[in-house]
Amino acid sequence: MTHPLLYPGKNKLYALEINKVSKIYKNKFQALHEVDFQVKQGDFIGLLGVNGAGKTTLISSIAGINRFDGEIKVMGHDVLSDVVAAKSKLGVVPQEIAFDPFLTVYQTLQFQSGLYGVKNNKRWLDEILAGMHLDDKAHANTRSLSGGMKRRLMVAQALVHKPPVIILDEPTAGVDVEIRKNLWEFISKLHHEGHTILLTTHYLEEVEKLCNQIVMIDKGRIIAKSSKKDLIAQSSDLPVTFEIETNEGQIAESLAQLVIGKEANKSILSVRNNDDILMILTELNKAGIKVENMNINKPKLEDIFLKYLGR
């Protein structure tokens, strides 16, 4: 039997291929402008953008529920010409909460399994329910679930067929901290097993912790795409601050321009690139000024994101 995560296409590198995808809605609003990026198999990619940036439009296009121009492939299968194969490789958690009010939690998962042609998967369904902390609600009607529970049920629905590519569109909105942690543990486990994951969320610390690749989108255009490591490394203009002891607030003229704060016999200096660090240390050493504290502010994804947005 072929392993479900093995790649059937010619190009074995990519789980998702988004090639020059554009989308214009009926009202002439262009939500996507030739969006182009690829996701390697096994990547955990964060798709970042503010509300209305085009993330959900892109996800809907990948899921085959939006018309678009361009080409999208899931595990080598074109979502327009090879629909059934492409969809069977994909599990999507939509952003809007949706549920079937006629079914219980377990029936929902059984029905969803049926839609993907999966039978006799009770053990896996039980595992997903436990992973989503819904096992005690298995026989409850979906109407009785809280918002967070409904969202977790949607995550469970996306996983019934163990798809090699999982897309999560804001899966933790309205989910409490503890359950969110458990949910990410479960998703991380799937990632370690080889599933490719694309995540959009407004909790950037989640992206920072989980993802190895980042794509930023704004007004329907890609504004950054890189590995998280490179993206952070490129952001070298983020401040390193020095707290120094000064004699009645007097410091060398060359350093004065770097001062961002003063209190009694202390000055706080900030440098924004690596060359300045060497210069400041040399100057301080020359002047015999004692450094009380030095803070290297590790760039946060949030800062980098805002920088790319230019806001």
Next chain:
Amino acid sequence: MPFFALIKKEVYRFSSIWVQTILGPLSTALLYQLIFGSQFAVINTGLEHVTYSMFLIPGLVMMQVLLNAFGNSSSSLIQSKYTGNIIFVLMAPVTALNMYAAYLVASVIRGLMVGAAVLLGIVWFGSFHFEHVWAILYFAIFGSLITGGLGMIIGIWSEKFDQLAGFQSFIMVPLIYLSGIFYNIQNLGPFWRSLAMLDPFLYIVDGFRFGFIGHASFSILNGAIFVFVFALIINLIGVQMLKRGINIKH
């Protein structure tokens, strides 16, 4: 298989609200039978050995078959669109044809189940017998395919519940009520008869009634061909609409 999973879910959906979907139509049909079948029993049907009650019962059964097959596909689709859960079917590896066929088959199943329930309930209040079982089954199945298909078209096209309600109130119900359920079309004057003959449901009701009383107002063969072609056209339009994702895909 996704096709059967979807049928199973649809049948479960309408069965789980059986008071509304099965008992309700039965109650309506019984009321019609009590009011018309009993109170107007003396009405001359114009057919030898056929009492008004014998004439009315097949019409009442078919009326519920047609209305319920329409109601199933149309309401299920629009509810799914309204609550958003249609997304789970749209994202699944189900072709538009499979999805359409599953909803349609479920509508036929509901139409036939309601028809059988009405027949079983009404038997206590009137008499009927089977003359041509094939005609009963043929016209019941194709009648359901036609209104189930119309329900699909309206369900796909409608974006609001009132669009569906408008079609049902101003097109479906008048056409069904004027299709000779309550009266023999041959008793109408020439003008009204010619007008009534434009009603496609007339041939479904006539063929279905032929299965019970052995009399038909029109050629059964022509009626059978007409409903077959009509069902085919309606459903080809419906499948195309779903394939194109009209008012479903953006």
